Amino acid sequence: MNSRFGLFIVLLSWFSTSLIYGQSFENQSVLTKDQFHFLEELTLSVLEASRIYPKQFISDDFGANNTGGILIRPGGRNAYPSFWIRDYAMALETGMISASEQNHMLMLTAKTQAGNTWITKGGSMVPLGAIADHIRIDNSLPIYFPGTYSVVEQGIEKWGTLPPYGDQFLFVHMAYTYIKEVGELSILSEKINGFSLIDRLALAFQVPPAEPIDHLVFASEKFRGVDFGFRDAIHMTGKLLFPSLLKFRAAKELAELYSLMGNAKERLKYERIATKIKEAIPVVFNDESGFLKASTKHSSQPDVWGTSLAVYLGALEGEGLVCASEVLAAAYKKGTISYRGNIRHVPLDQDFDEKNVWEKSLVAKNTYQNGAFWGTPTGWVAFAINLSSPQLARELATEYISELKENDFRKGESFGAPYECFDKKGGTQNPVYLTSVACPLVAFRRMEGIEP
Incomplete structure (x- = not known):
């Protein structure tokens, strides 16, 4: 053979x-x-x-952790003195983060989800439902774009005219992991600033632009978000592989969450999205190199x-x-x-x-x-x-x-x-x-x- x-x-x-x-x-x-x-x-x-830890100073330039709970930043020493949604979400499956820690960071992320669409000083757009790239520890204010810790100065063209795409899908992963580990299904119905967590997850999922047929995430020159935060210094356009993969997982996770809630209609909707993405990926992103x-x-x-x-x-x-x-x-x-x-x-x-x-x-x-x-x-x-x-x-x-x-x-x-x-x-x-x-x-x- x-x-x-x-x-x-x-x-x-x-x-x-x-x-x-x-x-x-x-x-x-x-x-x-x-x-x-x-x-x-x-x-x-x-x-x-x-x-x-609460009230802990990690840098004189950024103040103390006043968010009311433990935060997990991207690393130790002097690296990245804020709460990054992406890095935290990627460490969740270690099983080394307690339920109370997860609850605090999940709720903080939900509370800082964009409540309206607005244009930054630099001309970029924060869409309704967008998830922050990172959150300041001193005042819990969200920064939706890379390259700055300033709420006022955030959002200039070189970092994208839309927030990075991956964080929306990682927000879903945060909620999914918490519920799978803790079993607290009721949190999906909990209201945060007037909207339930499950509705916030669904809204975040819809933020990154996507093709209507294959559901792959895409960026154009005029409307471009970073494909994934670990390459926010890279300029990419067209249909995007990495955030589409994160969307594929998030669709499967949302389907399971809706199934647990007894909502068969929404479960089927997200299962179909996951299927469409899976069918499209090997075709759309095929390269002669084999990668x-x-x-x-x-x-x-x-x-x-x-x-x-x-x-x-x-x-x-x-x-x-x-x-x-x-x-x-x-x-x-x-x-x-x-x-x-x-x-x-x-x-x-x-x-x-x-x-x-x-x-x-x-x-x-x-x-x-x-x-x-x-x-x-x-x-x-x-x-x-x-x-x-x-x-x-x-x-x-x-x-x-x-x-x-x-x-x-x-x-x-x-x-x-x-x-x-x-x-x-x-x-x-x-x-x-x-x-x-x-x-x-x-x-x-x-x-x-x-x-x-």
């Missing part, structure tokens, strides 16, 4: 008997017990360093993060799933997508040209979101590679753990791992970064069938 055809048949069988968050295809462990223990302990330490491309117009480079997340979230199946797993495995083996276990957005041999990784970027090549290496997607990539090459998945995981051990921030101030990202020349950005360990930990647990 042809090996590719054989893998195809095995994966079809696996997906026909597993849920989207089912058990690992491969029974062999990707991490050893010692590696798992190290990663869990490190994640706990980073999470604690990221907490901002899914990030967009259909500007900055349509092969997308390592998006391709691996599509596998991880179950948005690909059949031949598309096989292709994604194999192309990620081949690229890892070739050395074009990772460095020391961390992952680049675009493969090294798929840059736009000699001077640019993405077609349009606000930052220099091979730095930050334009070619540096990040820990956040390592688990998604390992998960995808594991389907076709468990040995390569273990190699990637071991490289990732080795870098964390070498630069573990708990060794002292001169150490900073987990970093937000780093490059091959020794440059690093933002030490003690939460999603760089939280997201991989969740993915590695899932591969082993371990509940948090």
Whole structure:
């Protein structure tokens, strides 16, 4: 039997008997017990360093936490002194955040949801129902755009004329995770400033512009939002892969929440949206490289993060799933997508040209979101590679753990791992970064069938 055809048949069988968050295809462990223990302990330490307790000062420039509860920021030390919805939501599935903490941050996010449509001083628009990019800790005021902590100065064209798209869908994920973990279904009917939480979730879901037929998120030159906050310095237009994947998951989550509420009509509506997105993704974002491309117009480079997340979230199946797993495995083996276990957005041999990784970027090549290496997607990539090459998945995981051990921030101030990202020349950005360990930990647990 042809090996590719054989893998195809095995994966079809696996997906026909597993849920989207089912058990690992491969029974062999990707991490050893010692590696798992190290990663869990490190994640706990980073999470604690990221907490901002009530009335705690983390920076003289931003005041104390006056929100009335614990906040979790993107990392420890001096990085990002505000509450970022995105980073927090991406760490939820670790099982390390208490019910009371989740409730506080979910309600704070709901209370700061845009109650009307308005135009910023810089000419950008905040639509009704938009979710903040980040929230100030001193006065609980929402900032809907990247690049500033100023409520007055927020929203200029280089950061998008619309708020980043991903936060709306991550708001849904926050509520879904809370209800699944705590079982407090009544919170969906709770009124926040006159509107129930479930209505706020549905409103947020509709904010990012989408095609009416396939429901994929899109951006134009005049009406452009950041596709995902971990590449807010990248200018993308056309249909957008990453936020469409987040929308796919959010649609499935809303369908389940409405099902729990006994609302069959709304459940069916969101199930249909999820199905349409899933059908469209492998077709619309098909790229000759074998990866899914990030967009259909500007900055349509092969997308390592998006391709691996599509596998991880179950948005690909059949031949598309096989292709994604194999192309990620081949690229890892070739050395074009990772460095020391961390992952680049675009493969090294798929840059736009000699001077640019993405077609349009606000930052220099091979730095930050334009070619540096990040820990956040390592688990998604390992998960995808594991389907076709468990040995390569273990190699990637071991490289990732080795870098964390070498630069573990708990060794002292001169150490900073987990970093937000780093490059091959020794440059690093933002030490003690939460999603760089939280997201991989969740993915590695899932591969082993371990509940948090």
